[in-house]
Amino acid sequence: MKKLRRRIFATAGSNTISLGTGRKEFHPKKPRPGLEHYIKEAGQGALAQINDADNIDEGVIGNFMAARFNRQGNLAAMMPMVDAKLEYKPLIRVEGACGSGGLAISTGAKSILAEMADTVLAIGVEVQNTVKAVYGADILGGAGYYAGQRKNGHAYFFPGKFSDRAGAAYEKYGYDKVREAMARWYERAVLNARECPKAQEHHNSTEDLFAAGMTPPNPKTFCEHINFYDCSKVSDGASAVILASEEGLD
Amino acid sequence: MDLDARLEKVAVLGAAGKMGSGIALLLAAEMAKQKIKPENKDRTYALHAIDVSDEALCGLVSYLRPQITKIAEKSIVALREAYKGREDLVENSDIITAFVDEAMSVVRPSSKLESTAGSRLIFEAIIENKDIKIDVLKKLDAICPDAYYLTNTSSIPITVLDEGVGLGGRIIGYHFYNPPAVQKLLELISSKSTLPEVVELGTELAGRLRKKVFLANDIAGFIGNGHFMRDILHATGEVARLSGELGEAGAVYAMNRVSQDYLIRPMGIFQLIDYVGVDVCRFIMQVMTEHIEGETLEDDLLDRMAEAGVMGGQYANGSQKDGILKYEGGRPAGVYDLEKGGYRLFADGDWTAKSDEKLGAMPEGNAAWRALLMDPKKEQKLATYFGNVASSDAFGAGLARTYLVRAKEIADKLVSDGVANSPEDVNGVMTNGFYHLYGPINEYAGLVAAA
Structure with a gap:
């Protein structure tokens, strides 16, 4: 049709x-x-x-x-x-x-x-x-192939998937360029949210959003190639x- | 014997107390991390959590489980890796539960000192009383002859404990800040006789516990309390001076505001005294007086408060007890009036307004501590603000200037007396342990002193 x-x-x-x-x-x-x-x-x-x-x-x-x-x-x-x-x-x-x-x-x-x-x-x-992010990650992981991939997946299952893609982008285009692009993306998302009273980030008053978005990823606490600002919130x-x-x- | 071997048999004395429970928590988590390593599968780990009261030990167990769960939640990335061989553990929640169970299985609560026999690392966090500490450590040393001792004393010279027990240098000052699980600072105090291997082991362990170590020399009070106690004396001295005009409660209110709002600290000086405990502060002053020649640290206001039963401190759940200040929802809501024999609430009458009026206008550029904490332009904003403090005619600004200058004098003396090795160490302890935005040795003090 x-x-x-x-x-x-x-x-x-x-x-x-x-x-x-x-x-x-x-x-x-x-x-x-x-x-x-x-x-x-x-x-x-x-x-x-x-x-x-x-x-x-x-x-x-x-x-x-x-x-x-x-x-x-x-x-x-x-x-x-x-x-x-x-x-x-x-x-x-x-x-x-x-x-x-x-x-x-x-x-x-x-x-x-x-x-x-x-x-x-x-x-x-x-x-x-209703649950902390660390447990929410398990539940959201159900959107993937749970039986086949959850055990070997990242603690934060989907951020882990996107982190892998970010890593591939770093390799192809260079870390600085991709990180800056993602930081601008975050900045733009929050600026948009400030225009919408119902948006979750509407009250975000961070002065330098770009600097926050440039925070280096920390694989010890989160993912190898992305930071918290790269992720949408719960x-x-x-x-x-x-x-x-x-x-x-x- | 290396740290890994010593971590197999550990004891915490005073494990149900405010500091001991936090230390036990950190150690249980660290020992569980060792325990789940495949190469350690044949080792047995035991953390003897010793306290005098069985009831308090029950409270310790109730405290440890949720706290270890929080640690596991924060360590989930590493834990998934550590448990990757366990096919039965799939979800984060499975892994966290498994780790918490491992950690809890390490903990052996007991009210009997003898159960520590054979311990290789002993953390002491009992009452801040030299004689009791020496007595308990002597008993322990008879059953744990090879142990290294890490004492959480915040004031008693390590040499005094070492010589009193006859440990031959197997002891080091290992001063956690409250609460140990959260505070990053660790004041490491070695005496002249502390064995180098004890220092090395203590430093390595601090790294594993993710603590930021600052070295202090073996002089009573060390850096943190060396500064804090004298800071208290400055504040109470000002209260005595202002009491005639504002009344004692009004003066306490004013100085608490000056130390918090004007100096932009996380809490006012009287709130901090309550947090630590009025009696604990008095005890530390006594110890410092006993061991520091030519200086007497005594405080009439604290003595009178203690005599009236005003003690502060915290409940088992960590919430603040009423002390010199009264608390509602964790925030100061009144001041204990010794004359009245009860609390004067901020909301009652106009007595606080009188103190506020006396303090006058807040200098331009003032901001709350929390607002500046993560501000990348913090230094610049503080410099502008303290420039305004320097030029302000307001009475409160004058009190802030005097306070700032005195805080620097105290810090400078800690360096010149050899308590601290450098100004950086004093500033490091005050910013990391007391969460001050700036160390006491700073350019602002010079700025206001010139004014």
Whole structure:
């Protein structure tokens, strides 16, 4: 199939903050909102932009490993917490590692293309600050080939993978050039975050971001070729969007 | 016998105490690292954790497990490598649990001194009392004749202990700072008779424990307390001078602010006294007075506080007890008023406002200690700020100037008296052990002295 047979619209987007280290609200030793809070906040933010939750035909929720991070399975059953009118409607949870939220959108699109639904509420949610990074690395490692690679993988499994790639880039283009490029990348990411009140790095007030990004990698405590600034932080948060056919949009 | 061999049988005396528990933690982790090496699989490791109270020893075990877990979490990269041959350990959590179990299996808590028999390294962290230390070490030496002794005394000359026990130089001052697991500083004190191999072993071990070593000579109080105790005397002297106008509690409040806010230190001098303990400070002063000729270190304010039962110190969980200051949520919230026989809270009445008014405006460029700690322009900002302290007419700035000059005089004298080998060593101890942003021997003191 070369093109979609129905037009699909995405509307009523809603994001929570991305909570984690760096946000002023974040304190590792104090209680924090859980899955329920984020699902509700993002979902209700989307539904508030349409006239009635009853107009939603289906719901899809994307998430990675809540069963380990939060000891919670069957997330689709939590969607009616957003609005009681979602109860008894087709609700499904999808998982595809970092692409879980994207899968929620594509699954919703499939329902619309299949003419099973005209409106789909798609939510992506993660609450991963429930464990320290050293244990989160094990859980996130489940996105790789766990049985075949975890044992011999790096303590920080995925940073280890990216570190290998950074090492290859150093070899090809020279350490200084690549490190400077990655430091600029970090600097740009934080500068962008400062423009977005909901971003995790919004409160980052480091004066010289580039200098921080140039911190030499320390293989004793982290990875051989990358530093902490090269890595995205662990976040808690959710996003929601309503997908609709033309009829659904009406 | 090399360090590896000595690390097979170790004892910590006073293991349930504030310092002893931290030392036991560091050693348990280090011994477990040795134990998991394939070449050491046939060796048996024992860390005899000795204390007088069984109850306190239970507390030690409860303290050690989560702390060793933290060490394992931070060492995960190295631990994965060390455990790579163990196919059953896949996740970081598997590896951390295995390491913690190894470390805990090394620890042998006991209230019986005899259980240390045959120990090759003995860490002493019992009460800061010369006679008790000598008595206990004598008993130990009868059952551990080849042991090297590493004493955590913060004030008693090593020679006094060495001669008192008859160790023939098998002892070295190994002064950890509180809390030992966190503080990087280690003051290493060798006496004239300390055996070179003991110094060598102590230095090697400090490296393994990732401590930053500063050498001090064998004069009571050494560098850290040599400076701190005299710093206290300066502050309490100023309190006596200001009490007439501000009242004693108001003067304590003012000097605590000057030493923290104006000098940009992590905590004020009275908070630091409470952190260490009023009685401990008095004890150290007594020891220094006893062993330093021509100088008497006595403090009337601390004596009166102790007499009133105001002791400070810390609870077993590390939180701060009320002392000269009262604490709420770990922060100073009041001052003990000896006249009233209770605490005067900062929030009650306008007594602190009176002291604040007397101190006057804070010089331009002042910043909180925490804000400057990691600031790459720290030196430049401090120079600008202390330039403003030098030129300020405010009373508080004057107190800060006098304090800064006195702190430098104390430090200079530590060097000229041979306690420290160099100004760098004094500055190193004060910046690494007391977390001062700048050492007492600095250009700012000259700047304000000129003013």
